[in-house]
Amino acid sequence: MTGTTIDTLRFATAGSVDDGKSTLVGRLLHDSKSVLADQMEAVEHASLSRGKDAPDLALLTDGLRAEREQGITIDVAYRYFATPRRRFILADTPGHVQYTRNMVTGASTAELAIILVDARHGVVEQTRRHAAVAGLLRVPHVVLAVNKMDLVGYEQDEFERIVEDFAGHAAEAGLPGFTPIPVSALVGDNVVDRSAHMDWYAGPALLEFLENVPVGAEAADAPARFPVQYVIRHGEQRHYAGQLVSGSLRVGDRVTVHPSGETSEIAAIDVLGAAAEAAYAPQSVSVRLAGPRDVSRGDMITAGPDAPVLTRDIRAAVCHLADRPLRVGDRVLVRHTTRTVKAVVEELAGAAELSVNDLGRIRLRTAEPLALDDYAVSRRTGAFLLIDPADGATLTAGMVDLNDAG
Structure with missing residues (x-):
């Protein structure tokens, strides 16, 4: 080698x-x-x-x-x-x-x-x-x-x-x-x-x-997106663990935590248990922020000039995966990166319902805001799943379209 x-x-x-x-x-x-x-x-x-x-x-x-x-x-x-x-x-x-x-x-x-x-x-x-x-x-x-x-x-x-x-x-x-x-x-x-x-x-x-053929569609200079998967406590310090799904993070970077909007600074980065000055997608890492912050699983730490869109109104292209149909008015869970929120199906464009294997367009209203990117920009932070709240079954795969004006 x-x-x-x-x-x-x-x-x-x-x-x-x-x-x-x-x-x-x-x-x-x-x-x-x-x-x-x-x-x-x-x-x-x-x-x-x-x-x-x-x-x-x-x-x-x-x-x-x-x-x-x-x-x-x-x-x-x-x-x-x-x-x-x-x-x-x-x-x-x-x-x-x-x-x-x-x-x-x-x-x-x-x-x-x-x-x-x-x-x-x-x-x-x-x-x-x-x-x-x-x-x-x-x-x-x-x-x-x-x-x-x-x-x-x-x-x-x-x-x-x-x-x-x-x-x-x-x-x-x-x-x-x-x-x-x-x-x-x-x-x-x-x-x-x-x-x-x-x-x-x-x-x-x-x-x-x-x-x-070139691989690595999302460049390292893309905006940093770090969904928090676990909160690890070391005494008074908290480390936030997960996968950096796009971009890079460096010690000293100014970051924003979504959905709270709090800002902070990267104080430390660990990669495979060792201290590092920087991390790059798709590495799994843990980060520590400067000062105490209220950060939980499902929050997203971001850096860079292009911030995600924080919204409760989701418009997306979808493929329905489940045998049971999806209808307007259905109550569902939206799983986006590490965050899961309640939502209601408000509109199915041009259809009364979606059956298994159907492709369509959807509008959802969520109970809490999600930090979204357009799917055309990021296939990781622009994608979501709809989950049946009754039994946890996967219903629909969705691709966010922030340019859809309805």
Whole structure:
């Protein structure tokens, strides 16, 4: 080891049924040498028993096939692998429309989404839905993987037609841009190795792109946001522990505590039990403020010129996750970072109710103010969950829109 830090890319995959997503993920794992020998032997044995001449790489990721055949809901499967250049956390999400909520779960922390389409069918309704979810969640990078190019003769015109079609939907979904890559997961074209069948394509293979795409969407110079998770008492002193979700803090920085609005100064910072002069997102730290302050779990310590908006009126885009519908007048709990407050659903734009997997817009009135950032600015302090106060079940995922005038 040279001491160089290897970073981590979180990415999610999404595709319609039979677009070849399981094969693509299997090929990515196999060709990047991220499959153990005994796993490969099991796949080869299973493939032979099913009458296949070659290993079915989809079996590397299709361990939930039995559950699917029984009609059991499939959750997001997380897979971990690494290359010499980067570590990867892959959120493998189901493709059916009834699993939109699973894609929201998987993509909510992703810095990149791979949207897969079948070259024979092009952009379909579920492709448009996946683009809408990626836009809603402000995923920083999107790859359009046009799969099964071998079945359309590796034709450049077919690829360009699909890219042009998707571009229109991407613009409507608010995607800042996307990178199109023609692939054949079954054969291995442009997944890990460059394809010999598409000399008209000059771009990177999929893994090459994943290894080089920038990570760390929220810059270190972003405003500091430190939700307090625990209050630790050492005699007369109080230390506030949690994760610094954006920006940085230094000893001596002037800070504001929300929602009280009290101001103070950072007197000390501890990182992993050792004193430090500075802390950077996403480190977990504890801080001590100058002088006694009334700070509790759920408060947010902030620094920098761009203060969060303190409000009881929340307007947001949402995806409803629960089987029970959400209606105007419902009383809910809003969980935002480490703070949980009571709220009432005051408006559902253009809808009488939201059912499971529905995307929509909402207006909430909270009992206490929350310190919010726009989701477009911060995916951590601009996101929230709605919780059922009766049983604690998660109802809805929300993305704050401070620019929504109603």
